[in-house]
Amino acid sequence: MSARQRIDTDTRTRAHDTAVSRGPEHRIAARTLAGLTALGGLVGSVNLFVDGTLHAGTTRVFYAVAMLACLVAAAPLAVRQRAGRWPTFGLVLLCDLVYVIVVLSMSQPAHAAPLLLLFPSFVAAWFLGAWMVAGSMLVTVLACGIAMVHTYDGAVLIAVQTAISAGVLNGASVGVHVLRCRVQRLLEATRALSHQDPLTGLANRRHLVENAPRIWRQARREGSRVAAMVLDLDHFKRLNDAHGHAAGDAVLRAVAASLSATVRPTDVLARVGGEELVVLGLVNDAADAGRLAERLRTAVATSRSAAGHSVTASIGIALVRPVDGEDATAATWRLIDRADGAMYEAKQAGRDRVAAVLPRQRTAGDHLPAAGEPA
Structure with a gap:
């Protein structure tokens, strides 16, 4: 779906x-x-x-x-x-x-x-x-x-x-x-x-925010972790400058279609910026999140627009185990910020790769580490 x-x-x-x-x-x-x-x-x-x-x-x-x-x-x-x-x-x-x-x-x-x-x-x-x-x-x-x-x-x-x-x-x-x-x-x-991004048909920021409490509740109920994956298309500005914005839009639509076919039905895939996308979903552990991120990276790399243009993506992962009493929306954005930091690490490491902030056990009063802090 x-x-x-x-x-x-x-x-x-x-x-x-x-x-x-x-x-x-x-x-x-x-x-x-x-x-x-x-x-x-x-x-x-x-x-x-x-x-x-x-x-x-x-x-x-x-x-x-x-x-x-x-x-x-x-x-x-x-x-x-x-x-x-x-x-x-x-x-x-x-x-x-x-x-x-x-x-x-x-x-x-x-x-x-x-x-x-x-x-x-x-x-x-x-x-x-x-x-x-x-x-x-x-x-x-x-x-x-x-x-x-x-x-x-x-x-x-x-x-x-x-x-x-x-x-x-x-x-x-x-x-x-x-x-x-x-x-x-x-x-x-x-x-x-x-709730839709008009260009790609993906969910937008509003839809992501509205689904955060549902994902948080489900994670607490099942004892799972919540994973946020931030995908940023590599050298997308260079593609726009070389071939025009119409070509860039076509690539975005191709990437969106490929990612939509790759994510799981329970995941939320949203476009939150120009060439930045977020996947929010439940995973069992860091390895599970890594496998999903690699499938997403491959899906982006193998997608092609009708004109044959393509891009790669740098992906950052952050995981957390939700606890009772926290604000799901605020916690979601903190998690996305950590994944965003990991995504920049992936870019600095050469692009077209996955970087992760590993999860750790915590209580409701714990400080959430920033992207560059040890998890």
Whole structure:
């Protein structure tokens, strides 16, 4: 899997389901759903105190239970401030059921207009997936049919009114869902661009920073070391000066493609500067990191642009065993700085080679050695 594909997959995973996300905008959405659901229950409860609005007897009890159900359904949304797919789908079905109960309870069913179903229809359209939206649309048709049976006489009139009401509601639902999908695609594209280097398609600095905590957690969980490898293309300026920047860009793209095919799926490969790239991943020991670095060095040396231009790379390695309580992002950049120092040692030793800062055991209070210090 290439770096571009990994970034796109991560982006789609984060944006797959708006309702499940935990971001601040989705907490606001959960509060809004809770507020509107509770408001519907409170406003509907007013009918319990207006004479002649509801049928007497058991029907009145069902109506009261339906209004109470709205208030109860709003409570977890307000408390948890998160609406998952299935709870949201359940809320939609509950609102449809409440509408049917309202229609059956009203002494004049015509007062319970199908427009009351706009709320569950729009909630389904904006927060749920395609098949749940389709299910909501079928339930809308059923709810409208029940309402029309208790409002009009004659099968033809009932069918026409049901088609009109359900058609308007479902048409609006489809429109909102299409709009949501369009907005989501634009957001996914924007997120992808914000995490990709536009020239090479590799991850960029932002993506590297955002993945550092994940790598740190995984290393602590597995007892592994984190390895940072800084690759700097040798004599790249000379290539640009001799053949032009277009040739340099082509070489960068060729190198990126070759490295993407070489790194492991769990590694993060990012372009952090003009001709500088970073690989961040987990290794068992220094030998493991050295083998990966040699494969990367070979991948760069054997890559060719369409015009036949090529470069080599000097690679610096630094390793660390993460400990609890440290800032993963800050620790990552310290590790990269050490690898950067090792990379300059590789250049001074003749380029097209690997140099390493060896790991050592440490505790949370240990000083992290600089690139030239013994590890």
